[in-house]
Amino acid sequence: MSQSSYKPSLLVLLSGDSQRIAAQLENQCSISSLNIEPMDEKSIAKVKSMLALVRSQQKRELICFGCKDLTLQRYQVLLKSYLLVARARQRFLVDETGTAIRFSLATYFFLDIPRLIVELLASAAVVLSTSVRLMVLRQSASERR
């Protein structure tokens, strides 16, 4: 497939400055044309519309999620799951500072998914222990009052 037969690249902008992120993206790879789709972070939970966005009929040259700072960006496993099913030749997460994560199947299945399972277990423990701790604190706080 020649480069010109691809649909234009897509930058899904979660936060940050689109021009700065696009400039950082161009440092990673050459892009012929780029469409920017601003999106509220909450909208990434809308699976149907997200899938419609990333799974266009014609393959794209590139799909990427852009944000202000990847070290602070939550829900990266979900974003990578969208990249997993996206119809694109290249797939990235990128931020304003130039940090870029190129989507890799091996990293997704052997690092991200196991880490998500650990996170789920640890989260359950945190929520349960916090609930108990807050009951105790509430009791002593009312005594103080």
Add this chain to the structure above:
Amino acid sequence: MKALFLRTDYYGALNVGGSFSHTLGFLSGLQKIGHQCCVVSSGDLPLDPSVPFYKVPYSQLYRNLPEVLSIAYNRTLIPAASRIIERERPDFLYHRHSEFNYSSAVLASKFGLPLILECNGSEVWIKKHWGRVFFERILRRAEEIQFTVADAITVVSEVMKSDLIRLGVHEKKILVNPNGVDPDRFRPDINGTEIRTRYGLEGKIVAGFVGTFGAWHGVEVLARAIKPAVHKNKNVHFLIVGDGALRSEVERIIREDNVENSVTLTGSIFHEEIPGYLAACDMLLSPHVHNADGTPFFGSPTKLFEYMAMAKPVIACSVGQIGEVIRDGINGLVMRERDHNDLAEKILMLSTDTALCEKFGAAARNTVVRNYTWEQNARRVVETAQAAMKR
């Protein structure tokens, strides 16, 4: 007196917006009136190097499930802050209230220190009305414990005080402490020429806005005002500084109204650059709106005080505290809420009357220097902490 300042919010790690200005302003105000502080923060803060600073970041593990990140942060922060308190020996704790965080209540009880809680809104209310809450019981209980243990709760407006009283907080515990400005940083003699040149604004009448594009900032009203304003005066140009949730909506309105050539959207800028951008404007806009669910606007907009300290004429909507600060025709112009045509008319009025602009600007600066500086804000907090220590 020595304060230990706790900044625990997650996205607070991004140094933009009114909350960031508030944090830096309060800390500098505290130092200016001769008190010490040390800071514990979830993210970096550009502080004076003489201020002891301890960064306690959020865990990298809890990044894929909602809210757990904030719940888990207590477990990271409490032991870390305990060690810091033992080293720094503060006289009181000052905590900027954040969702799911109950750490300062635990620390205050453990070390017998007074706790001043800065509350910029009930997190339960904010999450239920503006977001989505998954662990409501934990959120509610954490907030309840913070409110109970705190010796005093500072709020920025009377509206917020009423809200807290409705939530069961005792009236005597609440201090209304509006936000402020550093009048030495935001001052009329700053030169805006470099910014005007950078964006090609020479010879234009520049109407400016700085903000994080929050729902309460009224940025959609501002965007809709551009068309009627530039239709009547093509020399008016809008300089919109910042970034945030409603930016794409603003861009959509600007495209639809075909006024792209009359607007400059700069995106986020560094906090220290803000005075230069404000100096580049001929007038500044604060078209705030009440909350979308009909509840009153409860903030104390730092941007308004920064505008006023620059001695620029301000057009503002008199929602909440703004109505107490801006007196129509005396230190600014008051626009009708959500009325973009009214905003456009007032922009046009100022665009042709330099004397009026100067009069409003001077009166605005006078208002904030007298009543709304960070020094005054910090002094009220110190007095409250001293009273709590005597009890």
